[in-house]
Amino acid sequence: MSFTKTTEQSSYYDSLEHMSVHDLLTHINNEDKTVPLAVEKALPQIEVLVSKVVEKMKHGGRLFYIGAGTSGRLGIVDASECPPTFGVPFDLVNGIIAGGDKAIRRAVENAEDDQQQAWIDLQEHGITENDVVIGIAASGTTPYVIGGLEKCNANNITTGCITCNEGSPLALTAKFPVVVVVGPEFVTGSSRMKAGTAQKLVLNMISTATMIQLGRVKGNKMVDMQLSNDKLVDRGVRMIMGEIPVSYEEASALLAKHGSVRKAVDSYSR
The missing domain is CATH 3.40.50.10490 (Glucose-6-phosphate isomerase like protein; domain 1)
Structure with missing residues (x-):
C-alpha cells in the first residue's frame, strides 16, 4: 500500500x-x-x-x-x-x-x-x-x-x-x-x-x-481539581467565593473541611 x-x-x-x-x-x-x-x-x-x-x-x-x-x-x-x-x-x-x-x-x-x-x-x-x-x-x-x-x-x-x-x-x-x-x-x-x-x-x-x-467542570471552573499546592488552594477558595456569599476566611475553612470546591459549595447550598 x-x-x-x-x-x-x-x-x-x-x-x-x-x-x-x-x-x-x-x-x-x-x-x-x-x-x-x-x-x-x-x-x-x-x-x-x-x-x-x-x-x-x-x-x-x-x-x-x-x-x-x-x-x-x-x-x-x-x-x-x-x-x-x-x-x-x-x-x-x-x-x-x-x-x-x-x-x-x-x-x-x-x-x-x-x-x-x-x-x-x-x-x-x-x-x-x-x-x-x-x-x-x-x-x-x-x-x-x-x-x-x-x-x-x-x-x-x-x-x-x-x-x-x-x-x-x-x-x-x-x-x-x-x-x-x-x-x-x-x-x-x-x-x-x-x-x-x-x-x-x-x-x-x-x-x-x-x-x-462527564460533569467534571461547572460553569467554566475546575471544581474537582486536586488541591496539590498553595496556588491551587487559593484558586479553589476564590472559586468558592464566586459561587456563594462567604469571606475568604470562610471559604478557606469550607475548602479545608470538604476537600474540594464542588463539595464545599454543595455543603453550603444544602
Whole structure:
C-alpha cells in the first residue's frame, strides 16, 4: 500500500544553517500558525471520537493512549494531567509508551518496531471491551501502535487514532481516525514540531471535552481539581467565593473541611 507521507517530505525552507535567529524563529512561527487550521479541518472526526469516548466512560470504560517517542510522551502528558485537573481516578485515562516508562526521557532502541508489545502492555491494565484505545503516531506507520490497534479491533475494543498522514496504515486501522495533515516540517522529518503540536491540540480537545461531558467542570471552573499546592488552594477558595456569599476566611475553612470546591459549595447550598 502506498500513500504520501507528508510528514517526511522536504521542508519548504533550505539553508537553515545560514539563517539568522530572527529568520529561524519567524519561519518556524509562520509554519506553526498553520497547525490550528489543519486541526479545524479534522473537527468532525474529533467530535465522533470524543462522543464515543464519553459513551464508553459513562458505562465504566477507560481511555488509553498508546504511542512511541514524541507521540507516546504526549499521550502520557495528557493522561497524567487529568487526575489533578478534573479529580478523576489515576487509571481512568492512561498513557502507554513503547519501551516503558524509561522511554519517557530516553529513546529505547527498536521499541516502536515491536508489533506485539502494545497488546501485551494493554493486557497488563486489564483492557476490556468497555475501554477505548487511541493510537498516536505522526507518520501513521509505527508498528507498535498499529499492532496494538489491530489486536484491539480483533477483541472488539473501540479504537481511534491521531495521525498526520492521510491514508496511512494507522488511519485505515483505527475505527475512529483523526487525521490532521500539517504538511512538511520546518526541519525535514522532525515531526516533534508541527505534527507534535497538532497531536497536543487534539489531545487537549479529547480529554477536556470528555471531562466536561462527564460533569467534571461547572460553569467554566475546575471544581474537582486536586488541591496539590498553595496556588491551587487559593484558586479553589476564590472559586468558592464566586459561587456563594462567604469571606475568604470562610471559604478557606469550607475548602479545608470538604476537600474540594464542588463539595464545599454543595455543603453550603444544602
